[in-house]
Amino acid sequence: MGKQYETVIGLEVHVELATRTKIFCGCSTAFGGAPNTHTCPVCMGMPGSLPVLNRKVLEYAVLVGLASNCEITRYCKFDRKNYFYPDNPQNYQISQLYLPVCQNGYVEIETEDGSKRVGIHEIHMEEDAGKLIHDTWEDCTLIDYNRSGVPLIEIVSEPDMRNAQEVIAYLEKLRLLISYLGASDCKLQEGSMRADVNLSVREAGTQKLGTRTEMKNLNSFKAITRAIEGEQQRQIDLLEAGEPIVQETRRWDDANDCSYAMRFKEDAQDYRYFPDPDLPPVRISEEWLERMRAALPEFRREKMERFRREYGLPDYDLQIITQSAHLADLFEETTALCKEPKKVSNWLMGEMLRLLREREKDPADIIISPAHLAALILMKDKGEINGAAAKEVFEAMFDEDVDPHSYVEEKGMKVEADTDALREVLGQVVAAHPKSVADYRNGKEKAIGFLVGQTMKVMKGKADPGAVKEMLRELLQKES
Amino acid sequence: MKLTDMTAVELGTAIRERHVTAMEAVEAVFAVIQEREAQLHCFVTLDREGALRRAQEVQKQIEAGKLNGPLAGVPAGIKDNLCTRGMRTTCASRILENFVPSYTAQSVARLEQAGAVLIGKTNMDEFAMGSTTETSAWGPTKNPRNPAHVPGGSSGGSAAAVAAGECFMALGSDTGGSVRQPASFCGVVGMKPTYGTVSRYGLIAYGSSLDQVGPLCRDVRDCAALLEVIASHDPKDSTTVLRRDTDFTAALQDDVEGMRIGIPRDYFAEGLAADVRERVLAAAQVLRERGAVVEEFDLSLVEYAVPAYYTIAAAEASSNLERFDGIKYGYRARDCQDLHQMYKKTRSEGFGEEVKRRIMLGSFVLSSGYYDAYYLKALRVKALIRQAFDAAFADYDVILGPVAPTTAPLLGESLQDPLKMYLGDIYTIAVNLAGLPAISLPCGTDRHGLPVGLQLIGNRFEEKKLLRSAFAYEKAAGGFRNCREVD
Numbered sequence: 001m002g003k004q005y006e007t008v009i010g011l012e013v014h015v016e017l018a019t020r021t022k023i024f025c026g027c028s029t030a031f032g033g034a035p036n037t038h039t040c041p042v043c044m045g046m047p048g049s050l051p052v053l054n055r056k057v058l059e060y061a062v063l064v065g066l067a068s069n070c071e072i073t074r075y076c077k078f079d080r081k082n083y084f085y086p087d088n089p090q091n092y093q094i095s096q097l098y099l100p101v102c103q104n105g106y107v108e109i110e111t112e113d114g115s116k117r118v119g120i121h122e123i124h125m126e127e128d129a130g131k132l133i134h135d136t137w138e139d140c141t142l143i144d145y146n147r148s149g150v151p152l153i154e155i156v157s158e159p160d161m162r163n164a165q166e167v168i169a170y171l172e173k174l175r176l177l178i179s180y181l182g183a184s185d186c187k188l189q190e191g192s193m194r195a196d197v198n199l200s201v202r203e204a205g206t207q208k209l210g211t212r213t214e215m216k217n218l219n220s221f222k223a224i225t226r227a228i229e230g231e232q233q234r235q236i237d238l239l240e241a242g243e244p245i246v247q248e249t250r251r252w253d254d255a256n257d258c259s260y261a262m263r264f265k266e267d268a269q270d271y272r273y274f275p276d277p278d279l280p281p282v283r284i285s286e287e288w289l290e291r292m293r294a295a296l297p298e299f300r301r302e303k304m305e306r307f308r309r310e311y312g313l314p315d316y317d318l319q320i321i322t323q324s325a326h327l328a329d330l331f332e333e334t335t336a337l338c339k340e341p342k343k344v345s346n347w348l349m350g351e352m353l354r355l356l357r358e359r360e361k362d363p364a365d366i367i368i369s370p371a372h373l374a375a376l377i378l379m380k381d382k383g384e385i386n387g388a389a390a391k392e393v394f395e396a397m398f399d400e401d402v403d404p405h406s407y408v409e410e411k412g413m414k415v416e417a418d419t420d421a422l423r424e425v426l427g428q429v430v431a432a433h434p435k436s437v438a439d440y441r442n443g444k445e446k447a448i449g450f451l452v453g454q455t456m457k458v459m460k461g462k463a464d465p466g467a468v469k470e471m472l473r474e475l476l477q478k479e480s
Numbered sequence: 481m482k483l484t485d486m487t488a489v490e491l492g493t494a495i496r497e498r499h500v501t502a503m504e505a506v507e508a509v510f511a512v513i514q515e516r517e518a519q520l521h522c523f524v525t526l527d528r529e530g531a532l533r534r535a536q537e538v539q540k541q542i543e544a545g546k547l548n549g550p551l552a553g554v555p556a557g558i559k560d561n562l563c564t565r566g567m568r569t570t571c572a573s574r575i576l577e578n579f580v581p582s583y584t585a586q587s588v589a590r591l592e593q594a595g596a597v598l599i600g601k602t603n604m605d606e607f608a609m610g611s612t613t614e615t616s617a618w619g620p621t622k623n624p625r626n627p628a629h630v631p632g633g634s635s636g637g638s639a640a641a642v643a644a645g646e647c648f649m650a651l652g653s654d655t656g657g658s659v660r661q662p663a664s665f666c667g668v669v670g671m672k673p674t675y676g677t678v679s680r681y682g683l684i685a686y687g688s689s690l691d692q693v694g695p696l697c698r699d700v701r702d703c704a705a706l707l708e709v710i711a712s713h714d715p716k717d718s719t720t721v722l723r724r725d726t727d728f729t730a731a732l733q734d735d736v737e738g739m740r741i742g743i744p745r746d747y748f749a750e751g752l753a754a755d756v757r758e759r760v761l762a763a764a765q766v767l768r769e770r771g772a773v774v775e776e777f778d779l780s781l782v783e784y785a786v787p788a789y790y791t792i793a794a795a796e797a798s799s800n801l802e803r804f805d806g807i808k809y810g811y812r813a814r815d816c817q818d819l820h821q822m823y824k825k826t827r828s829e830g831f832g833e834e835v836k837r838r839i840m841l842g843s844f845v846l847s848s849g850y851y852d853a854y855y856l857k858a859l860r861v862k863a864l865i866r867q868a869f870d871a872a873f874a875d876y877d878v879i880l881g882p883v884a885p886t887t888a889p890l891l892g893e894s895l896q897d898p899l900k901m902y903l904g905d906i907y908t909i910a911v912n913l914a915g916l917p918a919i920s921l922p923c924g925t926d927r928h929g930l931p932v933g934l935q936l937i938g939n940r941f942e943e944k945k946l947l948r949s950a951f952a953y954e955k956a957a958g959g960f961r962n963c964r965e966v967d
Contacts, residue, residue: 041583045803047576048563048585048682052718080799082846084823091802143807272846274855277689277796280718 002240004204007232008212009167009197010121010159013174014152015184016128016192017060023127023151024051024094035133035144043149045089050278053078057151058101058282060183061125062292064153065102067177067299068120072289076101078125078279082272086143087129095154097273100124101282107177109169118170119158126152153183159198159209164225171195171221180299180325185364188220197228200245201235210235211245215259217252227252227259234259303328311341320349324363327352333370338377347373351391355398367401376404386464389413415464422455422463426475429454440476448472483508484645485961488554488702491648495542495553502535502542502553505648506597509555512645520622522631522641524560525568526600531555535597542595550705550729552595557641557650560601561608562588562693563682567598571684572616573606575804575811575830585682586717587651587693587710594709599647602637606832607801608658608686610634611901612894615834620891625667625930629888632662638696639666649706650696655687656789657883657908659694660920664883664933667922669703669950669960670696674940675915676721678707679714685800687793688719690912699960700951703919704728707943723941731944736952737771739945742876744779747907753886755926760882763923763934766956767880767949777875781868782910784861786902789909790838791845791858797835798842804830837898866914873939878949882907883920883933907935917943919950922960 022029025042041049065072076099080092105120130148134141155174161167175186175193186193200212215231218224235245250259298306304318307328313321321331331348335341356363376397380390385408393413396402408414429451430437439447448469455468483491483500494500510528517523535555541547558564561571563581570576584592592598605615613636614620621636623629624644631640635652639662642650652659654672663670671694678693685691695706708729713722743764748757768774806812806826813825831839845854872879884904894901911918916937923934934953938946954960 045808046563046582047569047571047579047684047803047809048561048581048680050681050717050719052716082799082802084802084805086805086807086819089803089808091805092799270848272799272843272848272851274795274799274846274851277687278685278719 005201005232005236005239006204007162007199007201007228008159008209009161009163009199009228011155011157011161011167011170012196012198012214013155013157013171014194015064015155015174015178015186017057017151017153018182018184019054019056019060019151021054021056022149023054023057023125024149027149029150033146035142036146038146039148043089044145045091051094051276053279053282054151057125059292060151060181061101061123061153062284062289063181063296064155064178064183065105065123066293066296067181068102068105068107068123068155068174070102070105070120070123072284073099073101073103074284075099075281076284077281078276079273080276083269085129086141087132087148089130089145089148093127093129094276094279095126096124098275099281107170107173109166109173111165111169116160116166118160118166121156121158123153123155126154128152159200164228167197167224167228168221171224176300176323179364180297182297182325185362187362187364188218191219194218195224197224197231199228199231199235201232201239210239211247213245213247214249215252216249216262217254219254223252223254226254226257230258297325307331311335311345313341313345317342317345317349320353321345326366327363330366330368330370330373334373334377337370337374340377340381343377343381344373347377347394351394352398355395359398366398368397369401372397372401372404379404379408383415383464383467384408385413385415386461388461389415413462415462415467422459422468422471425455425458426468426471429458430472430475437476448476484512484648486648487698488648489550489705492550492552492554495539496548502539502597503532505553506531506535506555506599509599509645509647516624516644517646519627520624520640520644520646521619522602522621522637522644522646523557523600524570524572524603524616524618524637527567528599530567531597531599538595538597547595549594549709551591551649551709554596554648555599556591556596557600557602557638557647558588558598559635559638559650559652560604561653561684561686562651563684564588564598564601567601569601569684570618571607572604572618573804573831573835574617575826576809577617577811579810581682583682585693586679586712586714588682590710590712591651591706596649596709602635602641602650602652604637605634605658606835607684607797608634608653608655609797609834609838611657611661611904612889613637613662614891614895615832617832622891623666623888623930625888626928628890629930630665630891630894632665632884632888634658634662635670635696636662636665639663639668639670642666642668642696642698648698649702651706651710652694652696653683653686654692654694654908654912655690655793656905656912659696660883660908660918660933660935661905663696663920664922664935665888665931667925667931667960668696668698669700669919669921670694671703671707671919672911672917673707673711673943674721674917675912676719677711677723677726677917677943679712679717679720681714681716685796687796688800689796690789690793692912700919700921700947700954701729701732703950704732704947721941725941725944728943728947731947732951733948734952734955736767736949739767739772739878739949740876741767741772741774741949742777742872742879743774744782744872744879744881745776746779746782747881751885751903751906752882753926756882756884756886756932759924759926759932760880760934763921763953763957764880767953770952770956772949774880775876777872779868779872779879781861781865782906785865785910785913786906788858788861788865789905789913790841790902791854792862792913794838794842795846795855795858796842798839798846801831801835801839806830834895834898862913865910869910869914869916869939877938877942877945879937881935881937883935884908887926887928887930887932911937914940916940917946919946921950921953923957
């Protein structure tokens with residue numbers, strides 16, 4: 001029997017903060033501007049320009065630190081990380097090495113094996129780089145500095161994770177905390193959350209850590225899981241074959257489901273870190289920190305408890321609705337308007353989740369406004385539209401947040417409730433299907449379903465099946 | 481009196497009182513430039529047309545009563561490491577040969593708001609690295625007092641232009657003495673304010689924790705007036721300090737009665753030229769006769785200032801100068817095969833010897849394995865020097881000494897032996913390490929007729945006390961007008 005191995009994993013997670021302006025200048029952080037339009041002398045690295053810290057970045061970093069049980073460094077500094085690359089206009093990145101803003105924290109994660117603590121070594125603030133665009137047609141490289149200076153925090157975990165499930169649970173936990181704080185939307189696909197995986201294997205039962213590799217370019221939970229499984233196997237195979245593991249940075253190739261070496265430790269650059277003389281040290285007062293503590297929002301566990309208490313929702317609903325702060329807020333604001341918590345919850349758990357999956361979107365992307373969702377629920381309650389129509393309206397709201405009233409009006413989807421037209425159709429249907437009528441009267445309850453279906457068909461769906469059924473019952477009773 | 485013999489404040493008054501127009505002032509300095517610039521080479525860039533247009537605008541505003549400050553209409557020179565929107569800013573380096581900034585440095589913008597007329601950019605040591613203005617990629621500036629000698633540096637162009645009458649006042653920058661030492665060599669007044677008093681926004685950085693913009697002027701009153709204009713708490717520079725005592729001209733009182741002045745014995749040890757020693761001690765005697773209490777004391781640590789300074793300044797410079805890579809602006813080498821080669825060729829061809837020497841020194845002291853032994857140790861020395869000054873200022877209001885060990889050396893003499901040149905900064909750099917204000921005043925000449933500089937050093941944020949002592953000395957010495965004149 002072969003040896004037993006244990007995998008040891010630590011994560012470096014970069015999170016783009018949701019500030020309106022950049023970390024060291026007043027330029028917009030908005031996505032999608034024409035190249036180099038969200039720039040100024042500071043984020044373009046022009047001679048003589050100077051960085052000034054955006055206070056909101058410090059606030060978010062401290063909030064994330066408090067939410068993950070970190071010690072807040074009362075006297076923290078920024079350092080320059082020097083390296084030449086054109087995406088970095090100054091050829092140094094302003095980051096924190098010696099005195100990061102948060103240290104020694106942890107988060108609790110839940111997996112099938114129960115709950116566990118994952119330690120946070122530190123959280124530091126830094127700036128993002130610009131984007132290089134390689135134009136193969138013209139054979140040149142262009143640079144867009146719109147992203148240069150966008151604020152990031154890097155969350156460095158302790159090597160406390162042992163498998164992909166724990167890693168995913170850890171990332172989910174971070175995403176939950178950070179999105180509840182409103183500090184970031186944490187989207188892996190769009191790069192507002194990026195995870196680098198440090199992984200080593202060692203013989204089970206031993207204490208000494210094996211040689212680790214760092215895996216980059218992981219853009220989804222699936223890629224992370226595949227990369228971890230692949231890398232631990234690669235390292236075990238090397239050890240089994242008696243070959244050494246090389247400390248290196250590897251790049252995950254999602255298309256080919258494999259990784260390759262990017263750079264070796266021997267090539268590691270000397271970043272010549274030193275304190276940035278342009279930015280005075282940040283002193284954090286107890287008073288300010290108290291204000292930050294008071295500003296911490298209600299997190300998931302507390303929110304679940306409160307929703308259970310105030311709205312009487314079952315556990316299953318609570319689990320789903322509180323998975324994102326945005327979803328939970330939508331629930332609460334809609335309920336406040338329509339006073340129908342369970343119905344709101346049903347829409348969010350049913351159609352909302354279905355569409356999110358179908359459109360491959362994140363709860364943070366939901367654009368439906370509470371007012372529109374509440375209006376839709378009330379319209380359906382009053383029987384102004386039927387279930388099928390409501391779903392169609394919901395989908396339009398999901399895509400464009402349409403006003404359900406005007407949408408229904410425009411599309412002519414309103415139910416013909418108890419009108420002469422409907423009565424006439426009912427009369428026709430009853431006349432045309434004497435056998436079914438007879439069956440119903442002879443106690444075959446099912447036969448009425450057929451008659452409802454026929455009526456809906458003639459009405460082209462613009463009727464409420466429940467109401468039609470009631471009207472048919474009434475009609476057949478009268479005539480008998 | 482000839483127009484160009486006036487001080488900046490005298491000229492400003494004459495303009496406000498309609499004896500002279502701002503345009504006449506510009507024409508007057510350009511007449512001097514016409515006559516002397518070919519020999520002296522104080523300027524890297526001159527803009528006569530722009531200056532005249534600007535003078536007309538300023539004149540209108542003065543006449544409309546919109547501008548009434550003491551420096552409105554006065555022609556000024558700006559060191560070529562201060563960004564000026566639309567005007568080439570090269571740092572006297574090939575790597576920025578054609579760089580035209582898209583914005584104006586905060587200190588320059590304030591000067592313009594006060595109505596000063598910018599006439600051009602003054603020559604300097606490349607990226608302010610040097611003590612003679614000989615490391616300029618555009619050739620050296622000559623000392624107006626004796627063109628065989630250097631004007632000092634790195635703000636040599638600014639000092640020489642003010643001394644020669646090519647402008648009435650100028651801005652320089654002082655990282656280790658770069659305003660005070662050329663002022664001393666050229667016989668003008670130069671001042672380095674307390675670190676954080678003048679915004680560094682738009683000053684192309686050399687050693688960011690030491691750099692301060694400072695005035696070069698003809699007398700102490702001009703110096704106070706100019707500093708009053710450029711001092712500001714700037715939200716764009718987080719290292720500036722909010723001060724409410726920047727009405728520096730209010731400090732110009734001819735009164736040093738009872739003022740305690742300390743003379744560090746360490747500043748008069750080996751290496752100081754006899755003429756300089758004699759002139760500086762004579763200046764101390766003048767202040768004593770005016771009622772000041774002058775005493776000798778031991779400052780200590782003086783010999784550690786030079787190595788600490790060159791470690792810190794070079795470390796910061798090596799990082800500050802990384803942005804000059806040929807990618808975004810400035811010089812780019814031709815015929816490069818790949819990115820790495822482009823960086824290498826661009827920087828090898830774009831930077832001069834002294835700049836490369838300091839980049840290498842700075843990269844070395846920051847590299848892993850050496851950081852603690854050099855950079856961190858230098859920071860500790862810096863802290864100790866600061867403490868030594870704090871202790872001294874517990875006893876004294878002002879510290880008095882020479883600006884430099886010698887008067888201006890001959891052209892070509894200094895670059896042969898960089899280490900000796902570095903040691904020439906011994907009396908000025910401790911001031912930068914401690915973040916103190918200091919002023920350089922003319923105090924006579926040596927036996928060759930070259931100006932000698934007196935340095936007065938104040939405690940942090942005590943520019944007013946410093947200016948008062950400087951003003952009293954100037955009065956007692958009968959003014960500095962003769963110090964600028966060519967024999």
